[in-house]
Amino acid sequence: MTADRSSSIDANAPDGRAAGARPDQALFPAVPEQNFAVRRMTLIALLVAAVVVPCVFVAAMAFSDLRTREADATDATLRTVRVAEEHALKVFDMNESLDARVVDLVQGLDDNGIREREAAIHEKLQTMGGGYPQVAAVSIFGHDGALLASSRFFPAPAVSIDQREDFVGIRDGQVLEQVSKVMVGHVAGEIVFNTGVARRADDGAFAGVVSVALRPSYFAAFYRELLGGNDSPMTMALTRSDAAVLARYPVGPTSKVEEPVRRNAYTEALAESRRAGVVRVRSTADGASLIVAFRRVGSYPAYVAVGYRTSAIWAAWYRHLSVLILSTFVPSIVLWCVIWVSLKRLGAEEEAWERWQAEASMRRSIESAYRQSRKMEALGNLVGSVAHDFNNLLMIVSANVQIVRRRGAASFDRELSAVERALKSGQSLTRQLLGVARKQPLRNETLDVERWLPGCRDLLRASLGAKVALVMDVGSGLWPMQVDVAELELALINIAVNARDAMPNGGRYTVRANNVSFRHEDGFPITGDFVQLSLEDTGVGMPPEVLSRAFEPLFTTKPKGMGTGLGLPQVFAFCERSGGLAAIDSAIGAGTTVRLYLPRATHAPEAERPAEPVAEEAGVPHGLRILLVEDNDEVAAGTEALLQMMGHEVTCAFNADAAMERFEAAHARQKDTGEPLPFDLVISDIHMPGKLNGIDLAERVQAFETKLPVILVTGYAEELERARHVDARVLSKPFDIALLDKFLQALQRDLAHPPAHPAG
Numbered sequence: 001m002t003a004d005r006s007s008s009i010d011a012n013a014p015d016g017r018a019a020g021a022r023p024d025q026a027l028f029p030a031v032p033e034q035n036f037a038v039r040r041m042t043l044i045a046l047l048v049a050a051v052v053v054p055c056v057f058v059a060a061m062a063f064s065d066l067r068t069r070e071a072d073a074t075d076a077t078l079r080t081v082r083v084a085e086e087h088a089l090k091v092f093d094m095n096e097s098l099d100a101r102v103v104d105l106v107q108g109l110d111d112n113g114i115r116e117r118e119a120a121i122h123e124k125l126q127t128m129g130g131g132y133p134q135v136a137a138v139s140i141f142g143h144d145g146a147l148l149a150s151s152r153f154f155p156a157p158a159v160s161i162d163q164r165e166d167f168v169g170i171r172d173g174q175v176l177e178q179v180s181k182v183m184v185g186h187v188a189g190e191i192v193f194n195t196g197v198a199r200r201a202d203d204g205a206f207a208g209v210v211s212v213a214l215r216p217s218y219f220a221a222f223y224r225e226l227l228g229g230n231d232s233p234m235t236m237a238l239t240r241s242d243a244a245v246l247a248r249y250p251v252g253p254t255s256k257v258e259e260p261v262r263r264n265a266y267t268e269a270l271a272e273s274r275r276a277g278v279v280r281v282r283s284t285a286d287g288a289s290l291i292v293a294f295r296r297v298g299s300y301p302a303y304v305a306v307g308y309r310t311s312a313i314w315a316a317w318y319r320h321l322s323v324l325i326l327s328t329f330v331p332s333i334v335l336w337c338v339i340w341v342s343l344k345r346l347g348a349e350e351e352a353w354e355r356w357q358a359e360a361s362m363r364r365s366i367e368s369a370y371r372q373s374r375k376m377e378a379l380g381n382l383v384g385s386v387a388h389d390f391n392n393l394l395m396i397v398s399a400n401v402q403i404v405r406r407r408g409a410a411s412f413d414r415e416l417s418a419v420e421r422a423l424k425s426g427q428s429l430t431r432q433l434l435g436v437a438r439k440q441p442l443r444n445e446t447l448d449v450e451r452w453l454p455g456c457r458d459l460l461r462a463s464l465g466a467k468v469a470l471v472m473d474v475g476s477g478l479w480p481m482q483v484d485v486a487e488l489e490l491a492l493i494n495i496a497v498n499a500r501d502a503m504p505n506g507g508r509y510t511v512r513a514n515n516v517s518f519r520h521e522d523g524f525p526i527t528g529d530f531v532q533l534s535l536e537d538t539g540v541g542m543p544p545e546v547l548s549r550a551f552e553p554l555f556t557t558k559p560k561g562m563g564t565g566l567g568l569p570q571v572f573a574f575c576e577r578s579g580g581l582a583a584i585d586s587a588i589g590a591g592t593t594v595r596l597y598l599p600r601a602t603h604a605p606e607a608e609r610p611a612e613p614v615a616e617e618a619g620v621p622h623g624l625r626i627l628l629v630e631d632n633d634e635v636a637a638g639t640e641a642l643l644q645m646m647g648h649e650v651t652c653a654f655n656a657d658a659a660m661e662r663f664e665a666a667h668a669r670q671k672d673t674g675e676p677l678p679f680d681l682v683i684s685d686i687h688m689p690g691k692l693n694g695i696d697l698a699e700r701v702q703a704f705e706t707k708l709p710v711i712l713v714t715g716y717a718e719e720l721e722r723a724r725h726v727d728a729r730v731l732s733k734p735f736d737i738a739l740l741d742k743f744l745q746a747l748q749r750d751l752a753h754p755p756a757h758p759a760g
Helices: 036-105 111-116 118-129 165-171 216-227 265-271 310-407 410-436 449-464 485-502 567-577 633-645 656-673 694-701 717-723 737-752
Strands: 135-142 147-150 191-200 206-214 234-240 245-249 276-282 289-296 302-309 445-447 468-474 481-483 507-518 528-537 581-586 592-599 625-629 649-653 681-685 710-714 729-732
Touching (some): 036 118, 036 234, 036 302, 111 135, 111 147, 118 147, 135 191, 165 191, 165 206, 191 216, 265 276, 265 289, 289 310, 302 310, 310 633, 310 737, 449 507, 481 485, 481 592, 485 507, 485 528, 485 567, 567 581, 625 633, 633 649, 649 656, 656 681, 656 694, 681 694, 694 710, 729 737
Parallel strands (some): 625 649, 681 710, 710 729
Antiparallel strands (some): 135 147, 191 206, 234 245, 289 302, 507 528, 528 592
């Protein structure tokens, strides 16, 4: 549309201003926009960091602490296993030395020779083995496994070990069996394991075995002292190279007898003949997970192993982790709460900011609206004064044209028609001026939009022209509207004409209607139920600078003589005075949409009643006696001449004061003599010089006992609003003479046929 659509209102603007229009910010200067989104994202990032960083820190510290504890546990097992290895090596070396001494003691003696010297040998064996707490017994066995002599018994009991693995192994030259498994010793009578060497005859043949029985309890006691008692997280064991347990601490419930060997990482390491290492296994005693360090005892087929319970590592780690979590997350939780409270306060601050912005915007809108109102008030006063005089001129011309037509001037019919067209244009212009200045009275009535709007199709087609296609999309269930139908028709015509000018090469013009409701929280400048009329064109659209002034009175972009700048201002003023709003959306190349929001009627429209036939009156009623009150001599003369041509008797008064004097005098005579009033009707202008105006006159005339009908004539909306409260008919200047004649004829019939009274 071109800009006789003159200004645009952004439908989303809280104050209903034209889109692109900037309010005067003299009293409410703009405040820098608060970037709440950035602040919120910063706080959220800080909150995430405050959560993630402590969690990562605790996880890293916990992982590092666990690895450190495992490393410390491994170091402790390695240090301890070295001590245990040295101890076991000394014990085994001592046993080897003891075996060698016993072998030297019986060197050259056969089994019988040993038996013959058993007493002396017993004493020497008792002397050699009795000073060592780990030694349970020192025994000499013959080539057939029979016991020949012992440090524990004399004489030696009849015992044979020819079926024992250690005896068989030593006899067969196997190294492993030089250290036996744990057993209940035949000679010692307690749980022991034996270390033995072979006796050789002079010819090198196998002559028997020298065996030293060692107590596992000795090793367990040493290990207990080394580990520091029962509270130690470590375990220790002495095993053969085949993983058979010789001694252990803590002592398990199955350690009194030979334990089965279970395959695990430790047994695999021994099978690989590794001299030392660290492995992870599960305890054969209680199934606990252990970090095991092991070392071979010299060249003997025995290993010492130290295990560290991982459950102890985890328990210590859990205790440290609890302290770490408390020391880390307690301050972090405080920080989280602070950031969370900051986010809450930011939300409250944003809400307060939005409320303040809305209030500031509303105040700026009120200030702008106040200035606009003052401007429109000044314009209205100016327009009202001009319109009053202009209406009088139009009234004079109209009355005289009617006089000429009634006197018969067929030769001047063309000229009179041109004058009448000019009169109508003048009346339309005056009406638009008064409408923009809020001086044009509204005659609101309830309108059924669904039935009325399709009937405007011909009116809109005539306004749009042949090049523009008209599309009407009227929804069902539309609410009735409370509007001035004539003003609404004029608004539709003004918008359609602008749309036609915006589409010189043709296009599409769409009319839509639907129901809308606005609540206070929607931020729309109006609230309640409305019928929305959307008028859309596919024209060239308007740039922002034109859009912002589209509703400004007397602003137009049309060529000189093509537009008055009153079309869209009349639309905006009409909608606003009706209790609604007008809004425009437009962009270059995207067409224009004008939306009219008109209030929903509180009651349904009345059904149309068929016109009642008027019975033809016999005879012509006599003329009326009319008191014409008009301060303009030419208007009074023209109106008087017309009324007289209609057959009425006219008396003129210059103003309401003079007319009131006539009425008071006539009423005084009526009281004194019973003489009837000299007038049947009063026709009065409203705006006149003197103390009284036309409305004052109507109120005083109707205050008398004999009430006369009154017709008031004016063009001021304010006066018409007051005149509605008076029992008088109101005509807007310049009024239609035919309408006045119709009213006068009805009044003549009423006077000629007064209502009949029932017979007494």
